Amino acid sequence: MSEFHVSERVGSVPPSGIRKFFELAEERDDVVSLGVGEPDFSAPWRAREAAIGALERGRTSYTANRGTRELREEVARYVQRFDLTYDADDEILVTAGASEAIDLAFRALCDPGDGVAVVQPSYVSYVPGVTFAGAEPIPVPTRAEDGFELTPEVLRASGAADAEMLVLCYPNNPTGATMDRAGLEAVAEFVRDHDLTVLSDEIYAELTYEGEHTSIAALPGMRERTVVLNGFSKAYAMTGLRLGYALGPADAVGAMNRVHQYTMLSAPTTAQHAALTALRECDDEVRSMCAQYDRRRRFVLARFREMGIDCPEATGAFYLFPESPDPDAGAFAEALLDAEGVAMVPGDAFGAGGAGHLRVSYATGMDDLRTAMNRLERFLDER
Amino acid sequence: MERSDLLDLLREDARTSTADLARMLDTDEATVQAELDALEADGAVRGYRAVLDPDRVEDERVEAVVELDVTLDRETGYEDIARRLVQFDEIRGLRLVSGDYDFAVDVEADSMRAVSRFVSDQVAPVPEVTKTVTHFVMQTYKEAGIAFEDGDDDDRLSVTP
Known part of the structure; x- marks a missing residue:
């Protein structure tokens, strides 16, 4: 311990709810992550x-x-x-x-x-x-x-x-x-x-x-x-x-x-x-990235629909926010990560209204998305 | 489903299953299959091929780009010459181009010797061909829009807000 005292303002703010899940995911090297909040593309x-x-x-x-x-x-x-x-x-x-x-x-x-x-x-x-x-x-x-x-x-x-x-x-x-x-x-x-x-x-x-x-x-x-x-x-x-x-x-x-x-x-x-x-x-590059996100979005939405996962038809950003098959989204996300190495972020990390949901980022290549959906399907079948 | 959207997907990855194509295009598999059949029947889609990195396949083939000058006369046009040239298996690509020469020909064979012999024995003797310049391919860095680099390393953190 040092001589410093942490200000009340800072002390009152808990560390990011994503942090714990990030650490769990980082422990493994075979993770297919749908937990990333940034593009998988490089800048144009x-x-x-x-x-x-x-x-x-x-x-x-x-x-x-x-x-x-x-x-x-x-x-x-x-x-x-x-x-x-x-x-x-x-x-x-x-x-x-x-x-x-x-x-x-x-x-x-x-x-x-x-x-x-x-x-x-x-x-x-x-x-x-x-x-x-x-x-x-x-x-x-x-x-x-x-x-x-x-x-x-x-x-x-x-x-x-x-x-x-x-x-x-x-x-x-x-x-x-x-x-x-x-x-x-x-x-x-x-x-x-x-x-x-x-x-x-x-x-x-x-x-x-x-x-x-x-x-x-x-x-x-x-x-x-x-x-x-x-x-x-x-x-x-x-x-x-x-x-x-x-x-x-x-x-x-x-x-x-x-x-x-x-x-x-x-x-x-x-x-x-x-x-x-x-x-x-770089308008063309933006349009091209956007077209690719849109295809992935429709792909994941279709797979969710086929697996019986309830998910609003989200039309922006690069996230879907399906209902967690287990009402305890944190437990579900951890079990999925543990069994199949697929990372999705529990929705309660994003505040009120997020509980019971999962944030699924499709800012990731089609191959990884396919793998993640296949593993998710297997996980749901074996539950 | 727009035909152009389907073509975009095929150009990106022609091995995508019809089921996945249907998912991405928000339609059903039968519709996608029918459109694929139509594209093939129309000759709009002429084939599907793997893009190989010659450095990483066992039986290394030798490729060359051959510039071809030709002379035309009243009876013979570019089409006539092209019709003869496309018959050769060694010719993998044949394009009429603007500029200093007429045809850009992609030739592929088992060895440099085989390529040279093919050009001198089969192409050069074609009566309309007046000149050939053969460029052997030394290294391929990008083909069909795919850069031949070492795996794309995703340096992103696995979970971020």
């Missing part, structure tokens, strides 16, 4: 080449706090495909992954004690981020019977009306759920009626398999109360390059930049060069 070669080129030219300095002007202008142009219009001057902030932007948003836009409604099951960082900022997380559990879409009913029932901010993520990790315009309009109405702000994590926007992605910020009366997060990790398979961005009204993004300039200074320069090329030249 053109983007990698841009990073290499930037290094060769000696571009190793800091950039402007908000990111290079070129990249912000390119982001502004890019997000127009989602009907979003932001000024590269003061409404766009380039961050070290969308993860940094999540942290910045809570620290810059929440006061201690503010309620922050977090739509769940959710990515594991929101609730700790809220807690680190001294605000109070309010879980909003969505339901399997709604296909894990957010409805005004669950918002009302969870007490979100008293919150200052609502955090949502569609297409969703871990459920793969997406929301169409009508669903988002109902949520937007609730948000306006109760004067909430919104943090909308749209990192999976490109990975939408049916219809077009709609951003809640594009709905009437929502732009002024929404910060949108996006990044390069998922669509461009650039997780390790750590690059994301926040879009929002100048005062909100300015406040986030205040924290960013003192803590991060600027997002990784090499990654910014890669990202610029990704936005300019």
